[in-house]
Amino acid sequence: MKTLLLTTVILSLFASVQSLECTDGDIRLNSSSPTAQKISPTFGVKAGRIEVCAAGAWGTVCDDSFTDVNAGVACRQLGYSARGASFVGSAYYGAGQGQIVLDDVSCTGNETRLADCFNRVSNCQHYEDVGVLCQVSNSTCTDGEIKLIGGPAEYEGTIQVCLNNRFGTICDDKFNSVAAGVVCNSLGYSRQGAIALVRATYGQGFGPIHMNQVLCNGTEQNISQCQYTQTSTCSHTRDAGVICKHANSSCEDGAVRLVGGSMLSEGRLEVCFDGEWGTVCDDEFDNKAADVVCRQLNYTTPGSLSVGRAFFGQGTGPIFIDSIRCFGNETSLLNCRRGETGLNDCSHFEDVSVICIGPNNTCNDGEVRLMGSPYANQGRVELCINRRWGTVCDTYWNSVAAQVVCNQLGYINANETAIAVLNSFYGAGSGLIWFDNVRCRGVEANLLQCTYPPPLSSFCTHFRDAGVICPATNVTVQNCPCRNGDIRLMAGTSSNEGRVEVCYNCVWGTVCDNGWDDKDAQVVCRQLGFSGQALAMGGGVFPSGASLVLLEVVSCLGNETSLIRCPRRVAVGQSTCSHSRDAGAICLVQSYSSCLDGAVRLSGAGDSSLGRVEICVNNQWGTICDSGWDNSDAKVVCRQLGFNNSLAVSVPGGRFGAGTGRIFLSGLQCIGNESALLDCPRTFSGAQGCGHSQDAGVVCTTPPCTNGALRLADGTDKYSGRLEVCNGGQWGTVCGKDVSNDLATTACGLLGFGTKGASVLNNALFGSGLTRMFGLVLVQQCRNQTSPCTLVVNGTRSKCSHWDDLSLLCAPPATVPLNCYTGDVRLVGGQTDGLVEVCLGGQWGTVCDDSWTNNSAGVVCKQLGLPSDYAVTVPYSSVKYGSVQDPIALSRVKCVGNE
Numbered sequence: 001m002k003t004l005l006l007t008t009v010i011l012s013l014f015a016s017v018q019s020l021e022c023t024d025g026d027i028r029l030n031s032s033s034p035t036a037q038k039i040s041p042t043f044g045v046k047a048g049r050i051e052v053c054a055a056g057a058w059g060t061v062c063d064d065s066f067t068d069v070n071a072g073v074a075c076r077q078l079g080y081s082a083r084g085a086s087f088v089g090s091a092y093y094g095a096g097q098g099q100i101v102l103d104d105v106s107c108t109g110n111e112t113r114l115a116d117c118f119n120r121v122s123n124c125q126h127y128e129d130v131g132v133l134c135q136v137s138n139s140t141c142t143d144g145e146i147k148l149i150g151g152p153a154e155y156e157g158t159i160q161v162c163l164n165n166r167f168g169t170i171c172d173d174k175f176n177s178v179a180a181g182v183v184c185n186s187l188g189y190s191r192q193g194a195i196a197l198v199r200a201t202y203g204q205g206f207g208p209i210h211m212n213q214v215l216c217n218g219t220e221q222n223i224s225q226c227q228y229t230q231t232s233t234c235s236h237t238r239d240a241g242v243i244c245k246h247a248n249s250s251c252e253d254g255a256v257r258l259v260g261g262s263m264l265s266e267g268r269l270e271v272c273f274d275g276e277w278g279t280v281c282d283d284e285f286d287n288k289a290a291d292v293v294c295r296q297l298n299y300t301t302p303g304s305l306s307v308g309r310a311f312f313g314q315g316t317g318p319i320f321i322d323s324i325r326c327f328g329n330e331t332s333l334l335n336c337r338r339g340e341t342g343l344n345d346c347s348h349f350e351d352v353s354v355i356c357i358g359p360n361n362t363c364n365d366g367e368v369r370l371m372g373s374p375y376a377n378q379g380r381v382e383l384c385i386n387r388r389w390g391t392v393c394d395t396y397w398n399s400v401a402a403q404v405v406c407n408q409l410g411y412i413n414a415n416e417t418a419i420a421v422l423n424s425f426y427g428a429g430s431g432l433i434w435f436d437n438v439r440c441r442g443v444e445a446n447l448l449q450c451t452y453p454p455p456l457s458s459f460c461t462h463f464r465d466a467g468v469i470c471p472a473t474n475v476t477v478q479n480c481p482c483r484n485g486d487i488r489l490m491a492g493t494s495s496n497e498g499r500v501e502v503c504y505n506c507v508w509g510t511v512c513d514n515g516w517d518d519k520d521a522q523v524v525c526r527q528l529g530f531s532g533q534a535l536a537m538g539g540g541v542f543p544s545g546a547s548l549v550l551l552e553v554v555s556c557l558g559n560e561t562s563l564i565r566c567p568r569r570v571a572v573g574q575s576t577c578s579h580s581r582d583a584g585a586i587c588l589v590q591s592y593s594s595c596l597d598g599a600v601r602l603s604g605a606g607d608s609s610l611g612r613v614e615i616c617v618n619n620q621w622g623t624i625c626d627s628g629w630d631n632s633d634a635k636v637v638c639r640q641l642g643f644n645n646s647l648a649v650s651v652p653g654g655r656f657g658a659g660t661g662r663i664f665l666s667g668l669q670c671i672g673n674e675s676a677l678l679d680c681p682r683t684f685s686g687a688q689g690c691g692h693s694q695d696a697g698v699v700c701t702t703p704p705c706t707n708g709a710l711r712l713a714d715g716t717d718k719y720s721g722r723l724e725v726c727n728g729g730q731w732g733t734v735c736g737k738d739v740s741n742d743l744a745t746t747a748c749g750l751l752g753f754g755t756k757g758a759s760v761l762n763n764a765l766f767g768s769g770l771t772r773m774f775g776l777v778l779v780q781q782c783r784n785q786t787s788p789c790t791l792v793v794n795g796t797r798s799k800c801s802h803w804d805d806l807s808l809l810c811a812p813p814a815t816v817p818l819n820c821y822t823g824d825v826r827l828v829g830g831q832t833d834g835l836v837e838v839c840l841g842g843q844w845g846t847v848c849d850d851s852w853t854n855n856s857a858g859v860v861c862k863q864l865g866l867p868s869d870y871a872v873t874v875p876y877s878s879v880k881y882g883s884v885q886d887p888i889a890l891s892r893v894k895c896v897g898n899e
Contacts (some may be wrong), residue, residue: 001083001309004732009506009627014242014520014554014568015282016574019467021053021055021056021058022053022055022057022058022173023050023053023054023055024054024055024056024115025053025078025113025115025116025289026052026053027050027051027053027074027078027113027135028050028051028058028078029046029048029049029050029051029078029131029132029757030046030049030050030051030094030096030162030390031046031049031093032046032048032094033049033093033094035047035049035092035093035094035150035203036049036093036131037384037729037796038149039133039149039206041849042147042149043141043147043167044136045076045133045135045136046075046133046134046136046139047078047093047130047131047132047133047134047206048093048131048150048311048660049091049093049094049096049129049130049319050074050114050129050130050131050132050133050543051096051102051113051680052101052102052115054099054101055099055187056325057098058096058098059099059100059101059107060096060097060098060099060100060101060126060129060130060131061100061101061102061103061114062100062102062103062104062122062124062128062129062130062132063087063089063090063124063128063129063130063788064103064104064124064128065095065104065105065106066087066130066440067087068085068086068087068208068800069107069108069109069604069840070087070105070106070107070114070117071085071087071132071133071134072085072107073084073107073109073111073113073114073117074114074132074134074136074260075132075135076112076239076612077112077113077114078152080134080135081134081135081136081199081451081586081753082109082137083135084135084165084166085133085135086132086133086206086207086208086461087130087131087133087165088130088131088132088133088204088206089129089130089131089234090127090128090129090204091126091127091128091131091806092131092204092206093129093131094129094162095124095127095129096126096129096603096686097124098135100122100125100126100128100129101122102115102119102122103119103120103121103122103123104118104119104120104516105117105118105119105122105196106119107116115563117286118246121488122240122479123400126209129813133206133207138348141162141165141166141167142162143163143164143165143223143224144161144162144163144186144222144223144769145162145167145242146159146161146183146186146187146222146226146590147167147389148160148187148200148221148241148242148514149162149205149468150201150202150203150205150241151202151243152317153246154242154590155187155189155243155245155246155270156185156202156241156242156243156276157202157241157242158202158204158205158208158240159183159199159204159205159223159239159240159241159242159893160205160206161210161211161223161224161612161896163210163211163224166207166208166272167205167206167207168205168206168207168208168209168210169205169206169207169208169209169210169236169239170209170210170211170212170214170223170228170239170240170610170766171209171211171212171213171233171234171238171239171240172197172198172233172234172238172239172240172370172381173181173213173221173238174213174214175196175198175213175214175217175240175343175601176196176340176343177194177195177216177227177341177342179196179214179215179216179223179240179342180194180195180196180197180242180243180342181194181216181218182216182218182220182222182223182225182241182246183219183223183242183244184245185221185222186221186222187244187690188864189244189245189246190244190245190697191218191881192240192245193235193244193245193246193253193273193274193313194243194274195243195246195273195274195276195318195320195341195342195511196240196241196242196340196341196343196861197240197243197318198238198240198241198244198343198344198345199237199238199344199345199347200236200238200239200241201241201317201318201319204236204239204243205236205239208234209234209239210230210238211223211228211229211230212228212229212231212234213228213229214226214227214228214549215227215228217323217426217802218570219291222566225296231863233301236378243273243276243318244274244341245274245275246274246275246750249801251272251275251276251277251691252272253272253273253274253275253334254271254272254273254333254334255271255272256269256270256271256272256293256296256333257269257270257277258270258297258312258353258354258356259295259312259315260312260313260353261353261355262335262431262684262891263358263360264358265294265297265299265355265356265357265358265359265360266312266353266354266355267351267353267354268310268311268312268314268315268353268354269293269352269353269354270315270350270352270547271320271321271333271365273318273320273341273342276315276317276457278315278317278318278319278342279315279317279320279348279351279352280319280320280321280322280324280333280351280352281319281321281322281323281344281346281350282301282306282308282309282352282842283322283344283346283350283353284323284324284325284351285308285324285352286306286307286326287302287304287306287328288326288327288328288472289306289325289326289328289336290304290305290306290354290355290356291303291304291326291328292326292328292329292330292331292332292333292335292336293333293354294354294356294357295331295354296331296333296593297543299354299356299357299358300357301328301356301357302328303357303365303386303387304354304355304357304386305354305355305385305386305455305456306352306353306354307352307353307355307455307457308350308352308353308454308457309349309525309795310348310349310350310351310353311353312353313351313748314348315348315351316348316851318342318346319342319344319346319347319351320341320342321339321341322338322339322343322344322345322346322667323337323338323339323344323699324336324338324339325336325337325338327391327660327890330764336352337820340597343842355386355388355432355456356623357373357387357388358388362387363384363387363388364383364387365384365385365386365387365391365448365731366384366402366446366447367383367384368381368383368384368405368408368409369382369384370382370409370426370447370467370468370470371387371404371426371427371429372427372429372467373424373426374479375472375479375480375481375506377406377411377469377470377471377472377505377506378421378426378467378468378469378470378472378505378506378507379406379426379467379468380424380426380427380429380465380466380467381447381465381466381467381468383434383447383448383450385434385455386455388431389431389434390429390431390432390434391429391431391432391433391434391462391466392433392434392435392436392465392466392713393433393436393437393458393460393464393465393466394420394422394423394436394464394465395436395458395460395464395532396436396437396438396467397420397422397436397438397466398420399417399418399420399552400421400440400441400442400556401420401438401439401440401450401466401467401572401629402418402419402420402421402469402470402695403417403418403440403442403446404440404442404444404446404447404450404514405418405468405470406418406468406471407445408445408446408469409470410470411470411471411472413471413472416467416471416505417502417533417571417572418468418470418471419469419504419505419507419548419572420467420574421466421467421468421469421548421575422464422466422467423463423464424462424463424464424465425467425548426465426709427465427673428461428462428463428465429462430462430467432456433456433458433460433465434455434456434458435452435453435454435456435458435459435460435463436452436453436459436460437452437459438450438452438466439451439452440667448818451692452752453770467676468505469505469507469548469573470505471505472505472506474598477504479518480506481508482502482503482506482508482635483505483508483562484503484504484505485502485503485504485562485564485565486502486503486565487500487501487502487503487523487524487527487528487562487563488501488508488528489501489528489585489587490545490642491542491543491545492542492584492586493704494618494627495589495616496525496528496530496539496586496588496589496618497542497585497586497587498542498584498585498593498692498777499542499543499544499545499583500521500524500553500563500580500584500585500689501547502550502563502564504550504564504572504573506571507547507548507550508547509545509547509548509549509550509551509573510545510548510549510550510551510579510582510583511549511550511551511582511583511894512549512551512552512553512575512577512579512581513536513537513539513577513581513582513583514552514553514584514844515539515554515569515589516536516554516579516583516756517536517554517682518534518536518539518788519556519557519558520554520555520563520566520583520585521534521535521536521537521562521586521587521870522534522556522558522584523558523560523561523562523564524585525560525585525587525589526561527563528587530587530588530589532587532588532589532597532677533588533597533598534586534587534588534878535617535664535678535684536583536584536587537577537584537585537586537664538581538583538584538666539580539581539582539583540580541662541663541664542584543582544577544579544580544582545579545582545612546877548573549569549575549577549578549579549582550572550573550575551568551572551575552569552570552574552575552576552577553567553568553569553570554566554567554568555569556568557570560714563709571857582770585780586617586618588617588618588868589618593603593720595616595619595621596616596622597616597617597618597619597678598615598616598617598676598677598678599615599616599640600613600614600615600616600637600640600677601613601614601616601621601641602614602641602643602656602697602698603655603656603659603701603853604657604659604697605656605697608641608699609643609699609701610651610656610697610698610699610700611656611697611698612654612656612657612695612696612697613637613695613697613698615664615665615677615678617662617664620661620662621660621661621757622659622662622663622664623661623663623664623668623692623695623696624657624660624663624664624665624666624668624677624695624696625663625665625666625690625694625695625696626652626653626694626695627652627653627666627667627690627694628666628667629650629653629668630830631648631649631650631672632670632671632672633650633651633670633696634648634651634676634698635648635670635672635698635701636670636672636675636676636677636679636702637677637698637700638698638700640675640676640677641700643700643701644707646798647700647701647730648698648699648700648701649697649698649699649701650696650697651697651698651700652693652694652696652697653693653694653696653697654693654694654695655697656695657695657818658691658693658695659692659693659695660692661688663691663694664693665677665682666690667682668681669681669682691836692805699850701730703731705726705731706707706726706898707726708726708727708749708791709725709726710724710726710747710751710791710797711723711724711731711751712724712751712808712810713765713769714766714767714847715807716766716840716889717840717843717886717890718811719748719754719809719810719811719812719822719840720766720808720810720840721766721808722765722767722768722769722805722806722807722809722876723747723805723806723807723808724768724769725791732769733768733769733802733805733806734805734806735800735804735805736760736762736763736764736800736804736805736806736807736893737762737800737804739760739762739806740760740875741759741760742761743760743791744758744759744808744809744810745758746791746811747791747808747810748808748811750791750811751810753810753811753812753813754812754813754814754822755758755810755811755824756811756821757809757822757823757824757839758808758809758822758823759809759822759823760806760807760808760809760811760812761806761807761809762804762807763803763804763805763889763892763894764802764803764804764805764807765807765892766805766807768801768802768803768805768826769802769805791865799871809822809823810822812820818885819839819843820843820844821839822839822840823838823839824838824839825838825839825860825863826844826864827860828863833874836857836860838889838890839889840889840890843887843889844889845886845887845888845889845890846887846888846889847889847890847891847893848888848890848892850891850892851891851892851893851894852873852893852897853873853894854871854872855896855897856873856893856894856895857871857872857873857891857899858871858895858897859895859899
């Protein structure tokens, strides 16, 4: 066995060694990125991402606090010179994988390995992986030598200049076209037309930043001959670049084009310089400049629009123009006042776009139309600007703006107002979204006279296109599906119930249940031709609607002929309700098919005097939510059922199980003298927020019992259960606090049961009661055994709860043959261990292990005369203790250990 174990360990170690990729502390340059592959041969250097070996696997190094000194240590470890070594961060040579081994590296410069430098555990991500550039032994350059990197062609890119036999970059501070001309001249291109680029247009360079604040007069043969400073606060994000004029130009200087639009007359503006297309920054670019562009492209002017924030997408390459100012009558964009070509402080998310008036633009500015609806008086608002149709965002869109649109379209009705519709109710439009935040006073002749932000400055999407419903009559709108004020019930199981919908201006909409009550429902039912009682239902009783929520806070008196004539606090169509609160109504029509409307019954307890309350509405049974449910409500139920309602008790939801079907009523406020539950007022109708776990219940007084009578309830047999006593004609439970087995002996005797082993059980072992609770005490004579024992009621126990209800274990009478005596215990399957069984009512039963602990096990051992100090609970085993045939007698046993 020892030989086998040793062999296994050796093989395991051999397999581990074989799986290692590297030796801890080794480093390597990963030069697989395109940038590294291009730089290395071009500059005679070795460049790439640093990777360090840890735990036999390669990982990366974070760029936090990394310096050229650290790069020198890395290059020396790789076999190159530390002189001229430089680093670049932000995963310049690509993001690595695996563990980030080193972070906050700080070297003195004389370490032999990078891992020997001070470092911390990394909290970095791979986009912070650091790379280095090492000078090979024969890699030298001549001071003033220039190379361009990162550009798509040899005549453009980020500038790398050689100083002190080492390539580095130039900061773009004060770098201009004159300096760019010197660079291009030294590369063999013309000084004329050279474009200076800033902010690392073609990507960051490498090495030290050699020059800052370069000032050239244009006659220098080399950039090193210009004036410059060598101290710089620049980073490589501000590396200067150039575009040199060349023979392979693809466009003429000053030419413009529009890119990325849905038609030729719109798009991102691009302008040509030195045969290269570039973008224009949106700083100070306005509609006058847009007119110049559109005129260059032979479109009609004026009326052109400028749009910022890369409206038609971001461009690539250089940003040629920034801060341009035009009068609007120039023939070319190059004739406008502007800054130096290529110099800017912009990014491509600021690329400007232009929208010209195209040949297919046919509408007139300011026109409106309604789209997306089969009815002419309603739809998505579309507005013409620049002879183009576009939509309006619904931010701050209201009935005043809607009325301006309707007035403009000729829908004028002094008795009705326009409705503003939100969230693309008539479908999402396409094309341009002209603006949002429209503010109208209501007196404007058209929408363009209202106040609004600059066109196309909205961040909206077409999912928020605004719409309107204009006042309509049967004359102005053909095929209108309904008349104003028409009512209907939807989504019910019969024609006399459902979600209430009302017609307004040819649109069916719902009613919010805010303030909705039976008077409102009565008006609805009368309008529909029903003459009986009506019940208001809140949101959730019937399925939600999908149209507009037209009415809210309706306050009918009950005698109105139409719901639309009832007072309301919220203007039509201006509700903030959601469809989850759609109001409903049930018009009671007696058909005697299954039950009478308003009838009640008790279910879930198997007893006609207590249970879950169910009520018949519209010939079907449903439940009642326990919100606000109290004894006054219970009195009405019990009276309806023929019980003595003075002793009715309300029971909260869930005690008699969950019902099914609808929850018809909620928030009942019965006084207690009503003859039926439907006569009680309600603060809220329907079941919104209620579930069947909140179904209300009642306990109604059963026929009077005899004072002092005892009974056991809910026991495992007739000799056990919760003790209940009759007092004042009502059954109640007994508080189990401070009660001894003397009471059990007396009570079991009075019940006609055996008293041997009689005992009391606390903590509502057989379930908690639902009625009042009494204190039950023994008289003094019984304790002294000088007179027959009796029990007397000692009032109610206000400091007890039903969780303290007392239970009893009695023995069968002496005439009943017994297998055992109540309270006896035994172990089945062993002498000192086994399955615990306890005697109840002369029969053996098992004990459930819920809450069973070693304390309880100790009590069993003590009762059996066995040592109890080390008693433990063990899991049941059918193999060891045999199969179980006896019933479960006890559960949730909790012993302290001293019983």
